[in-house]
Amino acid sequence: MLFDSPVFFVFLTAVVGCYWLLNRRQQNVMLLVASYFFYGWWDWRFLGLILLSTIVDFFCARYIARSTNRQKRKLLLTISVSLNLGFLGFFKYFNFFADSLAHALGAVGMPVNIAFLRILLPPGISFYTFQALAYIVDVYFGKLEPAESIVDYALFISFFPHLIAGPIQRPSHLLPQVQSPRRFDSRQFFQGVLLILSGLFRKCVIADNCALLANSAFNGRMGSPTLPVVALGTYAFAWQIYGDFSGYSDIARGAAKLMGFEFMLNFRQPYLATSLQDFWRRWHISLSTWLRDYLYIPLGGSRHGEKRTYRNLMITMLLGGLWHGANWTFVVWGGIHGLGQSIGRFLSRLRPSASDASHPSWLRLWWKRIFIFHIVCLAWIFFRAQSLSYAVSFIRGLSVPAWRPEYAIAFKFLALFSIPLFLLDLLLENRREEYLFENKKVPLQWAYACGLVLAVLLFGANQSNAFIYFQF
């Protein structure tokens, strides 16, 4: 059930309509059933997987909290973590590692025949696995009381707005909301509707239109890569993935608000970042903070000298890349970000005064923004390409100048659908709003909502593009 499909809004309307008629306990049961229905809509066979993981994690966490025996606590933690990572590893990475192993053995003169399995990737497995891991780890370290009710815990894991593609919710943030009564708040509900409309605009108008160019360039439908094709494809994909994922996050956050829940912010104008560190404070914030708290800091963070810090950064970003998909392209994507952050950190330590300037000149600010945007775009090529070799040959196209008049039209088309999001981000950055006119008078917000609806109705592309992050 895609968030931009009519059936989702029929489902959401029915759920929200019933929801506010029930008490907290009934609400949670109803939301859990609705969430499993939502998940089973994709493929009911995967329900068993999420149920098994939920039950095991719930009981492991309870026994960890009750037990004072260190060995037993560690064993329970290991069982829970192994189960979650085992599911993720098997369903997402089995063929990837098997293939990589076969290649590696072949390269050293030991060819092997590995049977690949036809494995379907359960939707959202990367997201709910990370939520479950955060829960069990927090309980183990005593940062969180385990859930008393399995319904509450199951709802925390499978609440449908975040189930398939996040934002990855921290147990300390969402679980207390699940466990306490929600009150209908008109302002929150209003904001929820506006966020959903804003998300639909980002997805249907920006992302799906940019996808036309990005898909054509990366699938070879524009011919062999040349400078204009690479530029069109890369810029288009940059705006596609941003519109797509931030749109999804807005709809998820908006849907949660309709039911009195607050999800963490996932995007904050990432293409206005002035460094890669800054980019990761603005892009997929729920993942970057998860990686920081559960991987980078446990690895030692920046506490053990510069070299260890660079190593930790690289490990975090490489694994963060691999989290996105079972392909070396994602690892390289993560590597570029890790390397970029390390270099940025190194340079900022060389010239601390330059990087500390809190009010850089206009020219310097925009130079940094444009530079970082292009580094991010370079990395997107690896993210989008089907293989490493394709990414390299695509980048080589930069050295092939060629021009056809049709390219100019394609650039105009791209500008038509990317500049609005860019301008929107500039306004949001300056006004510190989540959606435009958030802090203005209600009639202006009504007018804005109508504008968004009209834009979605009239310019929304109809390409049946599933949200990109659904595949992760």
Next chain:
Amino acid sequence: MSRRAIFVLLLLIALLLGSAELFARLIVQRHSKVEVMVTREHREALALRPAANGTPKQLLIVGNSFVGMDLDLPTLQQRLAPAWNVHRYWLYNTYYNDWYYGLKRLLAEGSRPDAIAVTFATTSFQISTIRGDYSSYYLFQPRDLLSLESAADLDNTETANLLFARYSRFYGLRSEIRKVLLQSVLHDLPRMYNLFHPPSGTPLKGATVSSAITPRLAALEQLTSRYGVRLLIIVPPLPRPGQEFQPEMRQAAARAGITVVMPYSSHDLPASLYIDDVHLSPEGALKFSETIAPLLADALGATPQPGVDASDFHRDHPQAPVVGIPAALAVQHRP
């Protein structure tokens, strides 16, 4: 923030959605040339009934853009008269599943031509894809959607979208409306589509085509014979050697007991008779129609008439659309 603010917001959204539906039904459907043509052809196809003694029989030609561009209807009408009246009903970008379920609906709703000629390239019978939301409004019955889901390998959301598009004219038409609006903003937008080559998939093998189309032709034959309607297949030429699969089509049609009219292969017509890499030019359509007219007459048991100037037809039928579509659309819309 009061509850009234939420109520007004939701009301405004509902009003806009309602207005979009009214816009599609009252403005687009009545003023878009393509929609006017499709609606009229749909209505005419639905009204077809078996011929009474002494009156002309009814031949309905259905399919995708090959019907609109590769067939010259006035020529066919002239050549098959007076024994047969020729009607057509076609939609861009449609394929086997669109028309299997489209014919199912048409026949279930009472349409009874004496014969139906499905006009596709062989590969259009082979692929499972459907046009999508647009064809749902004209071609699908809600009760067939679950069967279509497995036939076209759709997911639940896509199937639900089809159900929605079956009843909402705006939802089915929205991509067409977007194209027109975009073209009003970027006038030369259709030229951008010249950049896009068709996706290069793995070349089809004859055996694959044969195994896919044999049961499909049999299913079409079964469907039409259930209603006592004769089925024919017209296969237009393609300027792409190796894409025609003529032996496979002949074999599959023979197995299903269907007459197939397939007079040309890729090298029989000069490149000048094609308007793009798929369709015939108006001259090519005229030549193709003149060639297939006697073959159709033979298959249908009609005495072929000598050639008559097609302009006579347009004089007698001023409302009849001229075959052909703007070049821009021809590029955007593959069959």
